[in-house]
Amino acid sequence: MSEEQIIVNVYGANWCSDCRRTKKYLGEQRIHYGWFDIEKPDAEGKKALQFVYDTNETIFGTKKRKIPAVEVIKDGERKLFVEPSNFELADFLGLAQRAKKSFYNTVIIGAGPAGLTAAIYLARDGYDVLVIEQSTVGGQAFITNRLDNFPGFPEGITGAEFAENVKKQAERFGVEILSPQKVLNVGTCHPNASFDECQYKVAKTESQEFTCSAVLVATGSNYRQLVVPGSDALLGVSIHYCATCDGFFYKNKKIFVIGGGNSAFEESLFLKEKFADHVTILVRGNEPRASPVLQEKVRDRSGIEVWANSEVVELLGEDSLEAVRVKHTETGEVKDYHPDGIFVFVGLSPNTKFLKGVDLDSQGFITTSQQQSSVQGIFAAGDCRFGSVKQAVAAAGEGAAGAIAIREYLSNS
Secondary structure, three states: OOHHHEEEEEEEOOOOHHHHHHHHHHHHOOOOOEEEEOOOOOHHHHHHHHHHHHHHHHHHOOOOOOOOEEEEEEOOEEEEEEOOOHHHHHHHHOOOOOOOOOEEEEEEEOOOHHHHHHHHHHHHOOOOEEEEOOOOOOOHHHHOOOEOOOOOOOOOEOHHHHHHHHHHHHHHOOOEEEOOOOEEEEEEOOOOOOHHHOOOEEEEEOOOEEEEEEEEEOOOEEEOOOOOOOHHHHEOOOEEOOHHHHHHHHOOOEEEEEOOOHHHHHHHHHHHHHOOOEEEEEOOOOOOOOOHHHHHHHHHOOOEEEEOOEEEEEEEOOOOOOEEEEEEOOOOEEEEEOOOEEEEOOOEEEOOOOOOOOOEOOOOOEOOEOOEOOOOOEEEOOOOEOOOOOOHHHHHHHHHHHHHHHHHHHHHO
16 A cells, blocks of 8 residues: 555644654654644634634534544545544555564553563563553653653653653564554353463453463553533543643633542642632542642642542533532532533453453452462553552552563473
């Protein structure tokens, strides 16, 4: 297929992490693309922004505001995407990647800090390692605006730079990274055998099956969604889960941030600095769980206020947000407020739905003993593991610990 048969146009903003990820992937695949910046203060910028609005409405049926919007024309067939994964683009463009082999000592599912650190440790010890990532190499760290609390970077480092550095380090030791590919399940080498009866594990993706002696699940987690009356209709319209992705649409506007942890406070500072006129943080409990340092930064920043004992109980509006109904639990008062949008950071949900036969806790996190799950040969590390700290540096440490546990398991098998 010649490049002349493919036309790709990407509409977004330079600060948008998903836009950077999409452009990076297309560049790596040597696919030429047009870039249209919605922030340009001219007719071209206005036209690009209108394309984003129109594409969101075409795909979702409502006036959502998500970027990037991507137009792909292949062999005369035109398809529109909003926030496409690398796999979605690869699938339409016919760029499916295949691994070099069908057997590896260890298959690692997830290419975030935990997975890549484990891969580095195991590869340095001489093991064949395949890392399978369904989306973006780097995981949640990739879309983080800036990492300031990871040792070794006195001036901090962007999430994208950090992810690229760790990827290069893993590849230097011979780690094979298969991306984008989604693991559908992890099973045994014989269809009717139980995990206890079969020494080898089989990881199955959309296009291949891989046999291995050990599996490390390092799939991370995503932000838990806000579930209240009215939330479904406004998802992506006025409810958002990514400040760097959707903050642009709230320039000089008032927004609510829901959550009391570090993520909520970090993203509130980012939103106020880059976009919003005023940010109100709604904390359900008596006081925030965010670190004292972050709480002090928020207190010192004009234009941000924190409401404790405040719970969102309903969202009003269909095509756009009309009001947020908040219950002030200390007094019992219920009152309607009128922000322009809502950003939600209320905890994490693990990416473990594909796992069968492995013990999980009530929220879906993998329960482990010394990094090993309830199934011998299947290990877990990072945010998907019960009891993990949910920090990039902690995930990297868990990846190292997981690799050491796997090394011991393989040497005794």
